[in-house]
Amino acid sequence: xxxxxxxxxxxxxxxxNPEVFEIEPNDHVLxxxxxxxxxxxxxxxxxxxxxxxxxxxxxxxxxQKGTGRARQGTIRAPHMVGGGRAFGPVxxxxxxxxxxxVSRLARKSALSYKAKDQKIVVVEDFQFEAPKTREFVEMxxxxxxxxxxxxxxxxxxxxxLYKSARNIPYKAVLKAPQFSAYDVxxxxxxxxxxxxxxxxxxxxxx
Numbered sequence: 001x002x003x004x005x006x007x008x009x010x011x012x013x014x015x016x017n018p019e020v021f022e023i024e025p026n027d028h029v030l031x032x033x034x035x036x037x038x039x040x041x042x043x044x045x046x047x048x049x050x051x052x053x054x055x056x057x058x059x060x061x062x063x064q065k066g067t068g069r070a071r072q073g074t075i076r077a078p079h080m081v082g083g084g085r086a087f088g089p090v091x092x093x094x095x096x097x098x099x100x101x102v103s104r105l106a107r108k109s110a111l112s113y114k115a116k117d118q119k120i121v122v123v124e125d126f127q128f129e130a131p132k133t134r135e136f137v138e139m140x141x142x143x144x145x146x147x148x149x150x151x152x153x154x155x156x157x158x159x160x161l162y163k164s165a166r167n168i169p170y171k172a173v174l175k176a177p178q179f180s181a182y183d184v185x186x187x188x189x190x191x192x193x194x195x196x197x198x199x200x201x202x203x204x205x206x
Contacts, residue, residue: 002194003123007142014122014194016115017201025109033106033181036096048088051076057083107177108204110184121145121191125155131163140171143191151187153179155195177203 002012016022051057057076064071078086098106114120121143128135140146153176154161165173174183176196184190192200 001122003121003143005123005126005139005142007144010124012124012194014197015201016120016197017205019205020108020200021111021115021120023108023112025112026105027109029102029106030109030181030185032102033098033110034185036098037180037182039094039096042094044092044094046089047091048085050086050088051078051084054082054084103181104204106181107179107184110181111190111200111204114184114187114190119187119189121189122197123191123193125193125195127158128160128164131160133164133167136161136164136171137168145189145191148188149186150189150191151179151183152191153177153193153196153200155193155199176200 002010002014004010051074054076057074061072061075062069072080074080074083076083078084111120123143137146140150149170150172152161152165152171152173154173155176157175158173162173165171172183172187176192176199
């Protein structure tokens with residue numbers, strides 16, 4: 001069943017490839033895909049100063065013996081107030097790479113879960129002549145999904161459509177098949193343009 005942007009049904013029919021939308025989901029592969037996606041979002045710029053990076057502390061704070069206190073070599077040691085941090089975080093790259101077959105299986109598993117739960121809506125191919133957030137919101141209301149987390153997969157990259165949705169909370173627009181398993185699982189409803197269905201059937205159904 002294919003809907004128009006005004007919420008009415010069309011006479012067009014689409015076929016969801018069973019190899020993409022009706023497979024047995026692999027939960028472990030989904031876990032790996034989500035973990036990799038979240039890891040890749042981390043900047044890894046965390047950093048602290050160790051004892052060699054903290055200014056000062058070049059002079060021994062007091063003499064070695066005769067004070068009744070524990071011997072100290074610098075006031076910038078980690079156990080001193082204002083000292084450096086011991087074993088603190090340093091900049092690193094958290095990026096994780098998934099094999100192509102694993103990524104493909106994860107995306108098919110995520111789509112199969114949505115199809116099983118009847119959380120997939122197919123709409124006709126459409127474009128916006130100019131960025132219009134109001135028109136995008138109106139379309140979601142017509143489809144009765146304006147109060148849900150929505151992922152819209154388009155046939156082509158449409159800058160006007162992307163700009164119309166980018167400032168609306170919990171709404172995302174991506175070009176098929178350039179999406180991750182996390183994008184699908186994070187949405188309550190996946191909206192597919194008719195042309196995007198054909199792309200997914202061909203690309204992921206190989």
